[in-house]
Amino acid sequence: MAQSNLLEVDWSQIPAPSDDGGAAHLAGMKIPPVSLRATDDTVVDLSQLAGRTVVFAYPRTGEPGKISLVDDWDMIPGARGCTPQTCAFRDLFAELKAAGAKHVYGLSTQSNEYQAEMAARLHLPFSVLSDEKLKLTEALQLPTMEVADLTLIKRLALIVDDGRITHVFYPVFPPDRNAGDVLAWLRENPR
Template identity: 50%
Template sequence: MSEDFPLPDDLPVPEDDGAADHLLGMEMPDVSLPATDGTTVNLRDLPPRTVIYVYPLTGRPDEDVIPEGWEDVPGARGCTPESRGFRSHYDELVDNGVGEVFGLSTQTTEYQREARDRLHLPFEMLSDAEWELASELELPAFTIEGDEYLKRLTLVVSDGRIEHVFYPIFPPDEHASEVLEWVNENPR
């Protein structure tokens, strides 16, 4: 597989702006989102210790969908390498007590399905194209070229509540290792 969307060495590092501080301990809302396997997932009924990594936008090698200035936004670049990291660590996460892993963006399910298939992800992606979860949880976002995108963060959800929040995330290609380390250090 080609190394599409490699990370440049000079990516700007995101700073913690406090925009995710309110999430820890929150109850997951009664929101159902479409998954790339054709099912609908109710976020209130997740398996124990579910990892949801939220990302702004997955690019495609055959389309130019990345907005001008994307690499200048701290934390924007790196969705494909982040997904690859979760693919690489998926079995270890499950072996260490994670019931499920989901990627989540505001892109459509059809768009996400292409990325899931192209990247050979062993888990599903959830589409919040209507911004239901983002609004309910007041997830941090940024605007570029007039369009709004979710900022990169990861939620660990246990028993219907947000047990841990990773925010900001950098570098994105090493983030799954960070999540695995936290899971190992915090057994259920």
């Protein structure tokens, strides 16, 4: 199935993910020292970042007009919505920063090259981190799903303070509201 419009989604037609407990262990965890390549061509180690960091993870962004990874992608709970989630973080970026986020990053298991194209196309004011080798995913035991022989991170958002996970948003649905939920939490929980 071709993905004609990645932003306009009728969420009532998409199955919502359930809380499978896959992220229950994350709050309070120290981020392990793992270096990830970013779309701005830097290397980021989330464990070394001072201050408050927002990391939102998603399975996989699509490309307009390209074929979906699998025909039933939209019917996999939590799969659809990576581009709307990312664009919502883009649109609220200034507010997130004003609410105390020193850093904002997207995260997926897609290659840096793939993500760089998406970041440029969507005019993202933040970098997206590639965990293509699953080093951070495995070290944190992030919730994942297997689709078309690929390991993909289930959609979630992390608030990280000085290298320690303070709060976890999981499951996330609908994805386009995640940035607003994160912003509300930041405003209610200043450092």
